Amino acid sequence: MRTYILLLVGCLTLSSFAQNNTSYWQQKADYTMDIDFDVESHQYKGKQTIEYTNNSPDTLNRVFYHLYFNAFQPGSEMDVRSRTIADADPRVKDRISKLSPEEIGYIKPMKLTQNGMELNYDVVGTVMEVDLAQPILPGASTTFYLEWDAQVPVQIRRSGRYNAEGVAYSMTQWYPKLAEYDFQGWHAHPYIGREFHGVWGDWKVTLSIDKDFVVGGTGYLVGEPTTKRGKTTYVFDAPMVHDFTWAADPDFVHDVYEGANGVTLNFYYKKTMSETNLKNWKELQPKTAALLEFFNKHIGDYPYKQYSVIQGGDGGMEYAMCTLITGERKFGSLVGVTAHEMAHSWFQFLLATNESIHEWMDEGFTSYISNAAMNEIMGENSDNPHRGSYRSYIYLANSGKEQPLTTHADRYDINMAYGIAAYSKGAVFMAQLGYVIGQENLAKTIKRYYDEFAFKHPTPNDFIRVAEKVSGLELDWYLQDFGQTINTIDYGIENVVASEGGTQVTLKRNGLMPMPLDLMVTYADGSKESFYIPLRMMRGGKDNPYDGVKRTVLDDWAWAYPTYDFEIPSNGKTIQSIQIDPSNLMADAQPDDNMKKM
Numbered sequence: 001m002r003t004y005i006l007l008l009v010g011c012l013t014l015s016s017f018a019q020n021n022t023s024y025w026q027q028k029a030d031y032t033m034d035i036d037f038d039v040e041s042h043q044y045k046g047k048q049t050i051e052y053t054n055n056s057p058d059t060l061n062r063v064f065y066h067l068y069f070n071a072f073q074p075g076s077e078m079d080v081r082s083r084t085i086a087d088a089d090p091r092v093k094d095r096i097s098k099l100s101p102e103e104i105g106y107i108k109p110m111k112l113t114q115n116g117m118e119l120n121y122d123v124v125g126t127v128m129e130v131d132l133a134q135p136i137l138p139g140a141s142t143t144f145y146l147e148w149d150a151q152v153p154v155q156i157r158r159s160g161r162y163n164a165e166g167v168a169y170s171m172t173q174w175y176p177k178l179a180e181y182d183f184q185g186w187h188a189h190p191y192i193g194r195e196f197h198g199v200w201g202d203w204k205v206t207l208s209i210d211k212d213f214v215v216g217g218t219g220y221l222v223g224e225p226t227t228k229r230g231k232t233t234y235v236f237d238a239p240m241v242h243d244f245t246w247a248a249d250p251d252f253v254h255d256v257y258e259g260a261n262g263v264t265l266n267f268y269y270k271k272t273m274s275e276t277n278l279k280n281w282k283e284l285q286p287k288t289a290a291l292l293e294f295f296n297k298h299i300g301d302y303p304y305k306q307y308s309v310i311q312g313g314d315g316g317m318e319y320a321m322c323t324l325i326t327g328e329r330k331f332g333s334l335v336g337v338t339a340h341e342m343a344h345s346w347f348q349f350l351l352a353t354n355e356s357i358h359e360w361m362d363e364g365f366t367s368y369i370s371n372a373a374m375n376e377i378m379g380e381n382s383d384n385p386h387r388g389s390y391r392s393y394i395y396l397a398n399s400g401k402e403q404p405l406t407t408h409a410d411r412y413d414i415n416m417a418y419g420i421a422a423y424s425k426g427a428v429f430m431a432q433l434g435y436v437i438g439q440e441n442l443a444k445t446i447k448r449y450y451d452e453f454a455f456k457h458p459t460p461n462d463f464i465r466v467a468e469k470v471s472g473l474e475l476d477w478y479l480q481d482f483g484q485t486i487n488t489i490d491y492g493i494e495n496v497v498a499s500e501g502g503t504q505v506t507l508k509r510n511g512l513m514p515m516p517l518d519l520m521v522t523y524a525d526g527s528k529e530s531f532y533i534p535l536r537m538m539r540g541g542k543d544n545p546y547d548g549v550k551r552t553v554l555d556d557w558a559w560a561y562p563t564y565d566f567e568i569p570s571n572g573k574t575i576q577s578i579q580i581d582p583s584n585l586m587a588d589a590q591p592d593d594n595m596k597k598m
């Protein structure tokens, strides 16, 4: 009996664990950091306490920290990769290899404990591997305490001191950051070039820095800063974020602009810029408020009480409650980069996909929504604000250089293939989904995705499942072919002949990727009629996307058949042209045969 009960308990435990492995969980890391910064040496000392909660079903015996600043040392993976890739990022090239000891970046751990017990660790490039003194059981919490010395590198990529526009400190990826452990295991990715993934938690950061510096960044200022012996101490609070960033400069102006829903927009920029640039930064402020409203409306409400646009970095990069952007830009470019980086507050920050392995979900979805936002905010009024993304993707698809979107962000053969895949093909993924399921369903999908996955780590499957639930259509094929292969879409009009009852049309599928088809027939009198061919494996179709145009839903097309025949019944009118997808939202890699003129 006893054995039986033990067995039963064992089975119950096993089955509950097995269940946990498929149901969602995420780790929690609450950070407290104390930073003493020296602007003379560009060095600082840090003390960090992390209350770490293991919500996984697994017992952890090791943990990993990212030490990103170590990438800025001659011979690092970032340095060597940049010197061996065919199309190096011009901001990096061989600059790291030439850094002197006073110019490199480093994070040197000095002391690490777990619940007060000293820990053994190995610093391996940009990752610290830590053996635990006590295993962390499922559901248990533990306390890590870490002291470190660091040097801010000369600005090379994203972070660093004195960027091209003279901003003193761009402090991004600047602290020992616990690697994320999720249903796919550890993600202790080395810092080679791109993208991040972090643990959700509450943060409290105390920063002491020379009193002449103005500081902006993640988190709400707690109380008034205090000044003692030439240094000002700031305390910042940031609830439920997975990163913390700041920037500082003695010449920063700090403007405040009130956004929708009581969100305070902060702008930090150098007062030493040209008159034109200063004017651009003033005019950026109402545009940023308009962008916030656009994203609130089309994705979901921004849940924090502040967002800061800060001059810094080397282009534009998204962080918690803020962005660092270069500031000496033409007005359109300044608004454009702000639109893109601010959109990341949703597609990357709140909907915190693992950017290293799903780079297209943050860059692509962000590009999609920021293209749409710019179209409205700047009054561009294009019927397809994603045209540039389609052009780039189709170029890549025909170039022989394309790699599937499942490629790790660092493992593209060339930067061009990464850039177009992540930004352009990722945006096309979203825009084209609107073609597949209809625009109304796409809009609902984006909102429901936000409702279900904000403050989590959603995956590609999570997104496509939302689209399936909203549309009632089967879409696994769409994620798989477009998101996991380099199969291309290529349909064409093979033949059009007069028949007894009207006009016989033969269509051909030349590419491997399946798609449903919209066809538009234009008659000599200018009138139009559309035909819709559902894709059989979708088990359904979309509503008529062309208001006021008569639509006929034809038999579905099963993918394996290379050709499809149908008849346009004679109606006394003369056909002028037949066109596949006049919206151009289907990314046909060879569109030349999509239009037949009579």
Ligand SMILES: [Zn+2]
Pocket (backbone or CB within 6 Å): 340, 341, 344, 362, 363, 366
């Ligand atoms: Zn981006």
